[in-house]
Amino acid sequence: MKPYIPTAFDFDPDESGHFGKFGGRYVPETLMPALIELETTYKKYRFDPEFWAEINALHTHYVGRPSPLYKAENISDEIGAHVYLKREDLNHTGAHKVNNTIAQGILAKRMGKTKVIAETGAGQHGVATATIAALMGLECEVFMGAKDVERQKLNVFRMKLLGAKVHAVESGSKTLKDAMNDAIRHWVTNARDTFYIIGTAAGPHPYPLMVRDFQGIISYEAKAQILKQHGTLPDYVLACIGGGSNALGMFSHFIDEEKTQCIGIEAGGKGLESGEHGASLALGKPGILHGQLSYLLQTDEGQIEEAYSISAGLDYPGIGPEHAYLMEKGKVVYDSVTDDEAMDAFVWLSREEGIVPAFESAHAIAYLKKMPKEDIKDKTIIISLSGRGDKDMIQAMELLKL
């Protein structure tokens, strides 16, 4: 496989960072110099072979890429389709997030920054950032809602072990959106020596584009792998959606293929009608959060509503702006599965294939069972297995009476 370098797609944002009307850079004036510095730097390196050679070397020898494309024979037999899993769960640190933190870390070094900061919800992005900070000799501070600090003790300890400082954010709902607010606030006053590593394809331009490029290696590999292993392009590509980075990584090289339909799966929580869910595309409205215009869960007055999902990685009240655009253009289809359906799939994949998925990834697996049998008969399906379930064991133990 030739080393990965991003591709410019016709669904790239325009010069001002807009995907159609979505995206952009709705930030305080004081943040603009930092964003412009980042944009200029990324423009310089986006297609630079040396920059990518440095990323690819770490992706190969540190992360363990390419991740396997594994044909799940047992669930394939059961549902009558050819199901392949893109094994991002096998990456170092256990999920797709490290693909992005490595690349942003290298960018930070090239910009001469000595510190990195990150926001985190469940702690997965915090751990992936603390990991590369340790590797690259960068100081690391992670912003995390106080409620999440309490809920995710293991990841908090892991970050500290890796040498990061963790700030418990006490404002608002004390969760991810508040952590991101504080990270942005910190960055405004410390941008001179500090790089802000955002964990998903959201935030002000150029983050959504940058993170999508960095995760694009997932579909770049998967496309070559499926052609080699199966001889055809897939009919369907599935991925779960929090902010949308593993999905954009999994979709980008397939979106323009006529044969392939990409489907993004949002968190249906306790059911869309219950009001407790993370389905910003299904039930949100366009609005501005964290510097971007995109779909948001909000009240009629424009106050952000709390998202809910059994999986901490999916309960973000917004969504990366590229997904809002792809939905409006009809290029990608979006749907949701509930907590209960995801938990069934969590057990199903564990028992059928001996693979314990992250709760987030279990949402994409669960969707297999929601697709009409006649539609998927003998079809080829790739699913992004975005992460492994080790981080969810304690919660699973409390939920499942085995």
Ligand SMILES: *Cc1c(COP(=O)(O)O)cnc(C)c1O
């Ligand atoms: C963080 C996370 C997600 C959700 O984030 P996206 O940016 O939507 O990909 C999904 N799966 C796992 C395993 C995660 O850690």
